Amino acid sequence: MNVKIKLFQDYKQYHDTPEYELELPAGTTAGEIVRQLGIKGAELAYLILILKGKRVYDEYVLQDGDELVFAAPIGGG
Amino acid sequence: MDDIRFEQIARVDAQGKACGTTAYMSDLSFPGMLYAWFVRSKYPHALIKSVDVSKAMVLDGVVTVLTAADVTGFNGFGIVNPDMPVICGDKVRYMGDTVALVAATTERIAEQAAALVDVDYEVLPVVDDPIEALKPDAPKVHDKGNVCLHTLITKGDVEQGLREADVVIEHEYRTPRQAHTPLETESGVAVPEADGSLSMYAGSQYAFRDQLQLARILGMNPRMIRVYSNPVGGGFGSKDELTIQGGIALLAMKTGKPVKVFLSREESLVSGWKRHPFIIRMRTGFKSDGTMLANDVTCYEDKGAYSSLGGPILNLALEHASSLYRVPNTRHEGWAVFTNNGVCGAMRGFGVPQVLFALESNMHEAAEKLGLDPVTIRRKNVLHQGEVSPIGHTLRTGVSMDLVLDAIEKSNLWQHREEYKKTDKPWLRRGVALALAPQGAGLGLGIPDYAGAYIDLDRDGNFTLRIGLVEYGQGTHTGFTQMAAGLLHVHPSRVRIVAGQTEGSVDAGPATASRSTYTASNAIAAAFRDFGVKVAGALDAKYHTGADAVCEAKDGGMTTPAGFRTYEELAQEFSQESPLRGEGYFVWPTADREIPGAAGLPHWIYSFAAQAALVEVNTLTGETHLLKVATALDTGHTVNPQQVEGQIDGGVAQGEGFALFEDTLIAKGQVRTKNFSTYIIPTVQDVPEHEYIILENPEGTSALGVRGIGEVVMVPVIPAVALAIHDATGVWVRHLPATPERVYRLLHPDVQ
Numbered sequence: 001m002n003v004k005i006k007l008f009q010d011y012k013q014y015h016d017t018p019e020y021e022l023e024l025p026a027g028t029t030a031g032e033i034v035r036q037l038g039i040k041g042a043e044l045a046y047l048i049l050i051l052k053g054k055r056v057y058d059e060y061v062l063q064d065g066d067e068l069v070f071a072a073p074i075g076g077g
Numbered sequence: 078m079d080d081i082r083f084e085q086i087a088r089v090d091a092q093g094k095a096c097g098t099t100a101y102m103s104d105l106s107f108p109g110m111l112y113a114w115f116v117r118s119k120y121p122h123a124l125i126k127s128v129d130v131s132k133a134m135v136l137d138g139v140v141t142v143l144t145a146a147d148v149t150g151f152n153g154f155g156i157v158n159p160d161m162p163v164i165c166g167d168k169v170r171y172m173g174d175t176v177a178l179v180a181a182t183t184e185r186i187a188e189q190a191a192a193l194v195d196v197d198y199e200v201l202p203v204v205d206d207p208i209e210a211l212k213p214d215a216p217k218v219h220d221k222g223n224v225c226l227h228t229l230i231t232k233g234d235v236e237q238g239l240r241e242a243d244v245v246i247e248h249e250y251r252t253p254r255q256a257h258t259p260l261e262t263e264s265g266v267a268v269p270e271a272d273g274s275l276s277m278y279a280g281s282q283y284a285f286r287d288q289l290q291l292a293r294i295l296g297m298n299p300r301m302i303r304v305y306s307n308p309v310g311g312g313f314g315s316k317d318e319l320t321i322q323g324g325i326a327l328l329a330m331k332t333g334k335p336v337k338v339f340l341s342r343e344e345s346l347v348s349g350w351k352r353h354p355f356i357i358r359m360r361t362g363f364k365s366d367g368t369m370l371a372n373d374v375t376c377y378e379d380k381g382a383y384s385s386l387g388g389p390i391l392n393l394a395l396e397h398a399s400s401l402y403r404v405p406n407t408r409h410e411g412w413a414v415f416t417n418n419g420v421c422g423a424m425r426g427f428g429v430p431q432v433l434f435a436l437e438s439n440m441h442e443a444a445e446k447l448g449l450d451p452v453t454i455r456r457k458n459v460l461h462q463g464e465v466s467p468i469g470h471t472l473r474t475g476v477s478m479d480l481v482l483d484a485i486e487k488s489n490l491w492q493h494r495e496e497y498k499k500t501d502k503p504w505l506r507r508g509v510a511l512a513l514a515p516q517g518a519g520l521g522l523g524i525p526d527y528a529g530a531y532i533d534l535d536r537d538g539n540f541t542l543r544i545g546l547v548e549y550g551q552g553t554h555t556g557f558t559q560m561a562a563g564l565l566h567v568h569p570s571r572v573r574i575v576a577g578q579t580e581g582s583v584d585a586g587p588a589t590a591s592r593s594t595y596t597a598s599n600a601i602a603a604a605f606r607d608f609g610v611k612v613a614g615a616l617d618a619k620y621h622t623g624a625d626a627v628c629e630a631k632d633g634g635m636t637t638p639a640g641f642r643t644y645e646e647l648a649q650e651f652s653q654e655s656p657l658r659g660e661g662y663f664v665w666p667t668a669d670r671e672i673p674g675a676a677g678l679p680h681w682i683y684s685f686a687a688q689a690a691l692v693e694v695n696t697l698t699g700e701t702h703l704l705k706v707a708t709a710l711d712t713g714h715t716v717n718p719q720q721v722e723g724q725i726d727g728g729v730a731q732g733e734g735f736a737l738f739e740d741t742l743i744a745k746g747q748v749r750t751k752n753f754s755t756y757i758i759p760t761v762q763d764v765p766e767h768e769y770i771i772l773e774n775p776e777g778t779s780a781l782g783v784r785g786i787g788e789v790v791m792v793p794v795i796p797a798v799a800l801a802i803h804d805a806t807g808v809w810v811r812h813l814p815a816t817p818e819r820v821y822r823l824l825h826p827d828v829q
Contacts, residue, residue, distance in 0.1 A: 008523065008524070008525055009523075009524075009676075041151070042151045042153070042159060042293055045150070045151065045289065045292055045293035045299075046159075046289050046290070046293055048289070048584075050525055050527055052662055052664065053527040053528060053529060053600075053662030053663050053664040054527075054529055054660075054662045055285075055529070055583075055584045057300075069525050071524070071525045073156075073283070073285065073286040073289060073586075073587075074156050074157045074389070074524060075156055075283070075286075075317060075386060075389065075423065075520060075524075075587045075589050075590065076386075076389045076393070076519070076520035076521045076524045076526075076589075076590055076677040
């Protein structure tokens with residue numbers, strides 16, 4: 001299955017490009033992608049995963065066509 | 078959904094608040110509860126050589142005293158950059174910094190113990206001016222230096238534009254360090270639970286973010302932390318960032334007991350977040366017919382000691398530094414600079430009031446020099462939908478600059494301003510002026526801006542609306558209830574709301590940035606659509622009526638392929654074991670292009686208001702009274718007129734405070750205005766008469782046509798007051814607040 005990853009803010013440093021696609025076996029979870037990227041420490045603690053406006057968590061099983069957003073819950077004006 | 082009707086009701090939280098039965102976080106009490114005291118720094122800038130808590134620990138009634146070494150997770154917090162220690166270990170950077178935390182059986186004992194904590198400091202020189210702080214030899218607030226953020230946005234050739242101008246207005250403007258002064262100061266209770274989890278009861282503006290910040294501090298799984306942010310006794314931005322939560326959470330987890338704190342007004346004014354003071358240097362060029370040619374802006378934002386939201390605030394100020402006027406050549410530069418002047422963070426308006434005070438003043442002066450009417454010069458320059466903004470993005474939706482300008486021109490105050498300006502005493506002078514403002518809504522490009530909402534059909538046929546957005550005085554929970562009720566075709570009394578907490582709610586982002594009403598409109602509408610799908614699915618499973626059948630709300634129920642069903646009937650069939658739930662999610666649209674080097678810019682949607690102000694100046698004393706304000710406001714589609722007028726009333730009062738009274742005075746890092754005896758806010762005796770002009774230009778990207786209006790209602794009144802003083806007396810006020818002393822000195826420059 002094909003999944004698109006979109007990295008925002010400090011999470012951009014974990015990949016060459018802020019947006020990329022992955023071919024993944026069925027059953028891959030969001031948490032496995034977090035671990036693949038090597039996000040650790042305070043940045044891991046402040047990470048949120050968003051799918052079409054919905055917060056998802058490590059155990060979420062990715063689906064073909066998903067766009068998974070990695071971001072910190074920072075605000076703006 | 079164009080025909081949605083919002084049933085008008087009293088605020089859903091009115092009775093409890095009006096009767097005093099609502100339990101705020103500062104009212105809460107738990108068995109065995111301890112009281113916290115934050116040991117604050119003695120100096121605005123110093124190294125910590127040692128902290129000795131031995132004397133405090135042995136005081137009878139003291140349960141624990143924590144230092145930086147006791148922080149179990151990451152010792153820092155901050156929405157953007159976690160550079161503010163929960164407990165300082167090696168250095169303090171402002172008078173509100175925490176060097177130790179005490180938990181004791183009474184508040185009095187905790188306070189006494191705090192005085193026994195012995196801290197050995199090495200005092201450092203203070204830097205208290207953002208421009209001085211940029212110099213290479215300035216004392217460094219942080220090891221990396223004093224620049225929190227530098228942003229430069231350019232379009233066209235600003236120097237060429239200024240050369241071609243017939244008139245160039247150039248001035249420096251200064252704005253105050255306004256305090257939020259919510260009725261309820263920072264307070265809360267942290268409760269450790271038997272299963273090792275933590276419940277946090279503390280007024281704030283985004284429970285789901287507090288949960289993550291607390292998890293980071295405690296080194297805990299965020300799902301072991303429950304955050305209850307409502308009810309909030311006022312915020313205005315001061316409770317967007319964490320305040321006391323990290324400290325009481327550490328104490329609660331250490332002691333295993335509930336720990337409460339409720340800051341005094343003095344401690345709140347010394348340690349709490351403030352509006353960033355700006356120094357703004359602005360050169361604006363106009364052709365002789367009033368056409369804007371160029372605007373060259375440099376902003377220095379006094380960040381105070383820690384980052385919090387200073388970067389996004391600077392950037393939003395730069396986005397608005399030429400307003401939404403047609404300016405072909407712009408150079409907007411800004412510096413967010415660390416100093417030892419307290420801490421500054423989010424506050425209603427988020428940088429926009431500061432820059433629009435400068436721009437609208439330059440605009441007014443240009444009109445005067447060119448012999449143009451203040452409405453005419455603005456009308457010549459306002460942008461319309463489809464045009465390109467001063468920072469280069471295309472305005473794609475709902476631009477109402479011209480509508481609010483036209484409306485304010487037709488206001489009673491503006492039309493009859495010469496009559497209003499008459500006085501019967503020669504030392505009293507009256508003036509009228511107007512100003513215009515857009516206010517970017519939402520979090521802006523590059524910051525995911527999303528929301529969810531649930532609509533549950535409960536067992537009894539009534540509904541529960543679940544949405545994370547916090548209510549802190551805006552009236553939003555009333556509005557959300559009206560929205561859901563309108564969509565479902567039921568009276569709002571049949572909709573219960575669970576919101577502003579991580580438990581039983583759903584993340585809908587922060588209650589900031591004029592985003593709640595608009596965001597909720599789309600999330601709730603999506604949940605409503607999904608609810609219809611779920612009803613169709615449930616009927617199909619039972620009666621084989623077709624899963625794709627359309628179910629529409631009507632008169633307290635739904636028309637379905639199985640016939641009309643009341644919600645009670647649907648609940649009887651489908652909600653007895655668990656509620657039939659509609660889930661809705663929404664992602665904000667974003668602007669068409671990024672602004673390089675300016676995260677969070679630009680915005681897709683703006684709020685719009687124009688305001689005219691009538692002031693009376695006593696030329697013998699400099700004292701200025703704001704007598705009347707007219708507000709023309711585009712709500713998109715008004716959900717609750719009473720709440721809109723309430724927002725205008727409050728916004729005008731807060732703008733009046735900015736313009737005339739309020740400033741947290743800090744000298745060499747020491748706060749001089751520690752209570753309401755010296756920090757002056759408008760009272761009911763000061764607020765003006767209001768003229769409300771509500772316009773409805775439905776926002777096309779909202780399912781219900783609505784816009785946020787909470788911030789913009791305080792913006793134009795600020796320059797309008799300053800310019801009305803000019804209209805009354807001839808002097809230009811370029812440093813706010815326009816206190817009697819300042820106005821007197823402008824009127825009498827020769828008096829020593």
